[in-house]
Amino acid sequence: MATSSSPATPGPEDPGAPGCVIALDVGGTGMKGAVLDRDMRPVETVHRPTPRADGPRAVLDAIADTLIDLNRSATGHGLPVRHVGLAVPGIVDDRLQRAVWSANLGWRGLPLASLLQERTGLPVTLGHDVRAGGVAECALGAARGAQDVLFVAIGTGIAAALVCDGRPIRAAGYAGELGHIAVGSEALACACGGSGCLETVASAAAVATAYTARSGRPVSGAADVAALTAQGDPVAREVWTRAATGLAQALATVTTLLAPELIVLGGGLAEAGPLLLDPVRAGLEEHLTFQRRPSVVQAELGDRAACLGAGLAAWQAVGHTTPAARTGVPVR
Ligand SMILES: [Zn+2]
Structure with missing residues (x-):
C-alpha cells in the first residue's frame, strides 16, 4: 500500500x-x-x-x-x-x-x-x-489464542473491537460503537445526538459526573467513585451499579448477536478490577438463557x-x- x-x-x-x-x-x-x-x-x-x-x-x-x-x-x-x-x-x-x-x-x-x-x-x-x-490483546494480552472476542475500552467514552472467527470486523470504520447502544430507561442526552446510550451511564466521564450531580461532592474522576464504592458510600454504589447494569445489558446484546467466547474489559474504568467485573458478570448472567457464556476478564496491556x-x-x-x-x- x-x-x-x-x-x-x-x-x-x-x-x-x-x-x-x-x-x-x-x-x-x-x-x-x-x-x-x-x-x-x-x-x-x-x-x-x-x-x-x-x-x-x-x-x-x-x-x-x-x-x-x-x-x-x-x-x-x-x-x-x-x-x-x-x-x-x-x-x-x-x-x-x-x-x-x-x-x-x-x-x-x-x-x-x-x-x-x-x-x-x-x-x-x-x-x-x-x-x-x-488486536494487541488478542496477540499479546488477555485474549491470546481466542478466536471470538469482544474488547471494550471504557474511558471518557466507550468503544469496542469485535473479532469474529479470528477476524476483526471493521465495516468501513463504523463497527464496534458499543457506547451508543440504548440501555435502561433514563434516556439521558448523549454527545452523539441520541439519548439513552450506554455511554451516558457507564463511561468514566458519566460515572464521575453522575456522582457529583447526585452527591454535590466533586471528584477528580471515576477512580474516586470506584474507591468510594469500595468504601460503601451509598451514592457511589448507586452510580456504580447503574454503570455495571448498563454494561451488562449492552454486553448481553452483543453476546446474543455475535457470541464472543471472551469479553475483555479495558480502559480506565476496568482498572477497578473485580469491583466492575463481578457485577458485570452477574448482570450478564441474568440476561442470558441459551447463549454461549462468554468469560469476562480484565485487559492485560493497559x-x-x-x-x-x-x-x-x-x-x-x-x-x-x-x-x-x-x-x-x-x-x-
Ligand atoms: Zn450516543
Missing part, C-alpha cells in the same frame, strides 16, 4: 530485512509512541501531550514531529524504520486510510496516512485506536494496547509476522 521515498527505509518487498517500526497512539489528551524491534520489544518510548486545544492542524504537526523524532532515535540505535503504525480515535476507514471523523480531534475526512507520509518520508498505516488495542496494536499493524504491512502475532488474529 504505502511505500517510502527514503533510501534509508527498506521497502515492503523485503520482509526479512532488519530494522524496526514506529508505533504511535494518538489520544484526545496524550500521544504514546514507541520504536519496536522485530520481537515487539520497545527500543524507545515517548509520551507527549496532544495539542487538541490548538486545533487539528497543530495536532497533525505534533504527530509529524513525534514521528520524525522517533525516526531519528531509531537511526541512532542503528535500526532503519521499516514502517509506521498510527492509531487514532473516532471513525477510521482502514481500507481508504482516512480519519473519517473524530469529535475529539476535530478531523473530518482527513487522508491522514498520506499526509504524514508526505511530511515524514516514512510509509504509514492508519488504524483505529480501540481496534488496535483489541494503556499500551493501542500503541502495541499499531506496531503489529506496521510489522504486518511489511510482511513480518512477529512471534507474538503468530498466536493472535490478523491485524488487517
Whole structure:
C-alpha cells in the first residue's frame, strides 16, 4: 500500500530485512509512541501531550514531529524504520486510510496516512485506536489464542473491537460503537445526538459526573467513585451499579448477536478490577438463557494496547509476522 521515498527505509518487498517500526497512539489528551524491534520489544518510548486545544492542524504537526523524532532515535540505535503504525480515535476507514471523523480531534475526512507520509518520508498505516488495542490483546494480552472476542475500552467514552472467527470486523470504520447502544430507561442526552446510550451511564466521564450531580461532592474522576464504592458510600454504589447494569445489558446484546467466547474489559474504568467485573458478570448472567457464556476478564496491556496494536499493524504491512502475532488474529 504505502511505500517510502527514503533510501534509508527498506521497502515492503523485503520482509526479512532488519530494522524496526514506529508505533504511535494518538489520544484526545496524550500521544504514546514507541520504536519496536522485530520481537515487539520497545527500543524507545515517548509520551507527549496532544495539542487538541490548538486545533487539528497543530495536532497533525505534533504527530509529524513525534514521528520524525522517533525516526531519528531509531537511526541512532542503528535500526532503519521499516514502517509506521498510527492509531487514532473516532471513525477510521482502514481500507481508504482516512480519519473519517473524530469529535475529539476535530478531523473530518482527513487522508491522514498520506499526509504524514508526505511530511515524514516514512510509509504509514492508519488504524483505529480501540481496534488496535483489541488486536494487541488478542496477540499479546488477555485474549491470546481466542478466536471470538469482544474488547471494550471504557474511558471518557466507550468503544469496542469485535473479532469474529479470528477476524476483526471493521465495516468501513463504523463497527464496534458499543457506547451508543440504548440501555435502561433514563434516556439521558448523549454527545452523539441520541439519548439513552450506554455511554451516558457507564463511561468514566458519566460515572464521575453522575456522582457529583447526585452527591454535590466533586471528584477528580471515576477512580474516586470506584474507591468510594469500595468504601460503601451509598451514592457511589448507586452510580456504580447503574454503570455495571448498563454494561451488562449492552454486553448481553452483543453476546446474543455475535457470541464472543471472551469479553475483555479495558480502559480506565476496568482498572477497578473485580469491583466492575463481578457485577458485570452477574448482570450478564441474568440476561442470558441459551447463549454461549462468554468469560469476562480484565485487559492485560493497559494503556499500551493501542500503541502495541499499531506496531503489529506496521510489522504486518511489511510482511513480518512477529512471534507474538503468530498466536493472535490478523491485524488487517
Ligand atoms: Zn450516543
